[in-house]
Amino acid sequence: MRQLLFSVFITLFIVSCNTELSNNQMKNSAQNSTKSAIDYKVDSLLAIMTLEEKVGQMNQYNGFWNVTGPTPQDGDAAKKYDDLRRGRVGSMLNVRGVKEVRAVQKVAVEESRLGIPLIIGFDVIHGYKTLSPIPIAESASWDMEAIEKSAKMAALEASAAGINWTFAPMVDISRDARWGRVMEGGGEDPYLGSLIAKARVRGFQGKDLSSASTIAACAKHFAAYGFAEGGRDYNTVDIGTSTLYNTVFPPFRATVDAGVMTFMNSFNELNGIPATGDSFLQRDILKGKWGFDGFVVSDWGSIKEMIDHGYAQDLKDAARLAVIAGSDMDMESYAYVDRLVALVNEKKVDVALIDDSVKRILKAKYELGLFDDPYRYCDEAREKKITGSKEINEAALDIAKKSIVLLKNELNLLPLKKEGQKIAVIGALANDKTSPLGSWRIAAEDETAVSVLEGLQNYNKNEYTYAKGVDVTTGRTDFVYELDINTTDRSEIPQAVAVAKKADVVIMVLGEHGFQSGEARSRTQLDLPGLQQELLEAVYAENKKVILVLTNGRPLALPWAAENVPAIVEAWQLGTQSGHAIAQVLYGDYNPSGKLPMTFPRSVGQVPIYYNYKNTGRPNKQDDRIVFWSHYTDEENTPLFPFGHGLSYSTFEYSDFSINNEFNTNGKITAQINLKNTGIFKGKEVVQLYIRDKFASVTRPVRELKGFKMVELTPRETQTITFELKKEDLSFFNNEGEFIFEPGEFEIYIGGSSITTMGDTVTIE
Numbered sequence: 001m002r003q004l005l006f007s008v009f010i011t012l013f014i015v016s017c018n019t020e021l022s023n024n025q026m027k028n029s030a031q032n033s034t035k036s037a038i039d040y041k042v043d044s045l046l047a048i049m050t051l052e053e054k055v056g057q058m059n060q061y062n063g064f065w066n067v068t069g070p071t072p073q074d075g076d077a078a079k080k081y082d083d084l085r086r087g088r089v090g091s092m093l094n095v096r097g098v099k100e101v102r103a104v105q106k107v108a109v110e111e112s113r114l115g116i117p118l119i120i121g122f123d124v125i126h127g128y129k130t131l132s133p134i135p136i137a138e139s140a141s142w143d144m145e146a147i148e149k150s151a152k153m154a155a156l157e158a159s160a161a162g163i164n165w166t167f168a169p170m171v172d173i174s175r176d177a178r179w180g181r182v183m184e185g186g187g188e189d190p191y192l193g194s195l196i197a198k199a200r201v202r203g204f205q206g207k208d209l210s211s212a213s214t215i216a217a218c219a220k221h222f223a224a225y226g227f228a229e230g231g232r233d234y235n236t237v238d239i240g241t242s243t244l245y246n247t248v249f250p251p252f253r254a255t256v257d258a259g260v261m262t263f264m265n266s267f268n269e270l271n272g273i274p275a276t277g278d279s280f281l282q283r284d285i286l287k288g289k290w291g292f293d294g295f296v297v298s299d300w301g302s303i304k305e306m307i308d309h310g311y312a313q314d315l316k317d318a319a320r321l322a323v324i325a326g327s328d329m330d331m332e333s334y335a336y337v338d339r340l341v342a343l344v345n346e347k348k349v350d351v352a353l354i355d356d357s358v359k360r361i362l363k364a365k366y367e368l369g370l371f372d373d374p375y376r377y378c379d380e381a382r383e384k385k386i387t388g389s390k391e392i393n394e395a396a397l398d399i400a401k402k403s404i405v406l407l408k409n410e411l412n413l414l415p416l417k418k419e420g421q422k423i424a425v426i427g428a429l430a431n432d433k434t435s436p437l438g439s440w441r442i443a444a445e446d447e448t449a450v451s452v453l454e455g456l457q458n459y460n461k462n463e464y465t466y467a468k469g470v471d472v473t474t475g476r477t478d479f480v481y482e483l484d485i486n487t488t489d490r491s492e493i494p495q496a497v498a499v500a501k502k503a504d505v506v507i508m509v510l511g512e513h514g515f516q517s518g519e520a521r522s523r524t525q526l527d528l529p530g531l532q533q534e535l536l537e538a539v540y541a542e543n544k545k546v547i548l549v550l551t552n553g554r555p556l557a558l559p560w561a562a563e564n565v566p567a568i569v570e571a572w573q574l575g576t577q578s579g580h581a582i583a584q585v586l587y588g589d590y591n592p593s594g595k596l597p598m599t600f601p602r603s604v605g606q607v608p609i610y611y612n613y614k615n616t617g618r619p620n621k622q623d624d625r626i627v628f629w630s631h632y633t634d635e636e637n638t639p640l641f642p643f644g645h646g647l648s649y650s651t652f653e654y655s656d657f658s659i660n661n662e663f664n665t666n667g668k669i670t671a672q673i674n675l676k677n678t679g680i681f682k683g684k685e686v687v688q689l690y691i692r693d694k695f696a697s698v699t700r701p702v703r704e705l706k707g708f709k710m711v712e713l714t715p716r717e718t719q720t721i722t723f724e725l726k727k728e729d730l731s732f733f734n735n736e737g738e739f740i741f742e743p744g745e746f747e748i749y750i751g752g753s754s755i756t757t758m759g760d761t762v763t764i765e
């Protein structure tokens with residue numbers, strides 16, 4: 001009781017200071033002062049905090065059941081509750097559901113000396129309980145409105161379950177499909193990735209962070225985590241300055257521009273410095289150059305891991321290095337909570353650094369409205385009403401349809417006829433209600449997705465016969481444990497072949513199980529796991545009318561399928577509404593409009609493969625007999641499916657490309673093209689604009705996406721599509737990190753994918 005009264009007193013004290021201050025603040029803001037009402041509140045609170053309480057704010061504990069990293073050192077709930085009471089915890093992750101959140105919040109608010117509310121974090125990566133497609137899939141929609149809406153729905157459902165902070169968006173650019181976490185990001189391109197990053201921040205945070213239905217976002221993993229050597233998760237990163245500035249940083253910078261509240265650093269080292277201990281990244285770039293005023297949370301245990309990296313001597317040294325480098329909150333290293341007070345007392349860490357971190361954390365809590373009402377996100381009635389609501393499911397279905405990419409469509413196999421068809425549905429993944437949920441879906445229940453088979457059967461009365469063929473994995477399909485994928489059982493292949501034989505058309509659903517991509521799920525092969533390729537070839541040998549529906553969390557290398565199978569639909573892992581979305585697309589009630597956000601290789605040996613590569617000094621074969629050019633002796637250089645590729649049931653014709661170069665007079669170049677729907681269906685096309693800066697003081701890629709427009713056309717309709725390019729579109733970062741423009745020759749291309757050749761050159765003097 002005593003503590004409760006004290007905490008009420010403190011709150012009133014702060015509030016009264018701040019009512020006065022808020023008027024001043026308004027004046028200040030008119031004078032362009034940077035100190036806001038919240039800053040004053042934060043300062044007042046900071047002034048009465050002990051060092052131990054300050055350090056407590058910088059400590060984040062895992063909850064009591066979900067584990068999203070190596071087993072926590074201390075699973076002891078009693079100790080955690082005790083620390084909550086002592087003000088030694090600023091945040092918890094993996095506590096979810098109003099009841100559980102309220103329980104921990106109550107202890108922090110009502111039983112600790114200052115009653116500072118916790119910020120409750122959770123990996124709301126692509127939805128909370130109702131799942132939308134995995135992020136790489138959503139990125140394939142190229143539809144920023146739909147992506148924003150999806151994040152908004154995720155925030156709505158998560159906030160209703162007591163969560164007020166998501167560890168998303170993941171904005172790591174990656175060019176390596178072996179890396180399991182490509183499922184979580186926006187793909188390989190910094191321009192598209194930046195737009196997606198912004199859309200997701202807007203979706204999560206909305207316009208008013210203090211609203212009960214918005215949550216704080218977290219841009220992660222800063223930085224360069226997507227460039228792990230060999231695509232092996234957590235591995236060393238060693239990339240050059242030009243890639244760092246031009247490819248890795250832009251989406252992170254975009255989230256700062258969009259007002260992202262928090263950042264997470266990353267597990268990897270970069271140029272010999274673990275990101276968590278890297279002050280160039282966190283202090284010079286993020287908080288310095290970019291002026292980020294939110295806080296940085298470490299990744300799970302990444303402070304402690306600096307010992308294994310060979311950077312910190314012990315946990316205390318790790319705490320010192322991390323806080324000096326600008327990591328404000330410690331997730332599950334137990335480094336800050338146990339070591340920072342001593343480090344300050346021993347004068348090894350300046351208390352000003354602690355104050356800065358704590359201010360940033362408290363500011364976020366104020367902005368979320370947690371000081372006004374710590375139980376703002378804890379309303380059981382709201383939780384009941386919102387979880388799994390119609391609105392959320394409808395949005396999940398909408399973006400699921402938009403995420404599908406039609407890779408190939410021959411023999412007029414698609415769209416399917418709605419009546420009188422005998423359809424064989426083959427593959428374990430066709431009948432799977434868990435895999436479509438994908439990785440990172442810790443709040444969703446197993447078996448809650450609509451399977452492809454269900455989606456089709458609900459759709460119409462065509463005759464469907466299902467055969468599994470082979471299993472995708474034999475072991476546990478689990479987020480935490482190793483998977484066993486060495487399936488050897490071929491016994492049901494003959495039955496699948498027999499089912500295919502009797503069918504008018506065969507839908508084969510093959511790919512990766514939802515847990516075969518994601519964190520710590522790197523692969524050296526990009527094929528169909530297990531015996532699925534064998535199944536595909538056996539079925540195809542019997543019936544060539546195969547529609548291959550791929551469900552996977554990363555680009556796959558499927559040259560045989562690309563060459564032989566007439567129709568291929570990339571359906572990723574589409575979340576709760578998966579089967580409904582796939583059925584609507586296969587039957588043409590949604591005309592596919594997705595485009596690949598990542599290059600699909602022909603073979604693993606080509607990886608990293610990406611559209612915006614550098615030309616090299618020997619790009620072409622000069623002479624048939626001479627071997628000395630940049631190539632493989634056993635594989636082409638070109639991808640299987642390029643970045644930006646995606647078909648529609650309509651066909652689109654591009655013509656009349658023209659450029660108007662007014663750069664020197666009006667500071668702009670206008671490029672335009674006519675787009676005609678030459679098919680029989682109404683359809684959408686993502687028209688893409690690429691540039692190539694032909695020579696520069698730092699070499700530039702052969703293509704760079706600089707704009708795109710989603711255009712919907714009815715059959716025979718033509719539209720003129722116009723793009724404008726300005727100086728910043730033609731600029732780049734030099735190796736000093738300066739954004740510069742250099743006159744010269746620029747090629748400009750417009751088309752339906754990154755390999756378009758429709759373009760021209762302009763010269764800027």
Ligand code: BGC
Pocket residue numbers: 068069093123167220299300519
């Ligand atoms: C991941 C983060 C995630 C965190 C908390 C880590 O293993 O790298 O992306 O947010 O766990 O679950």
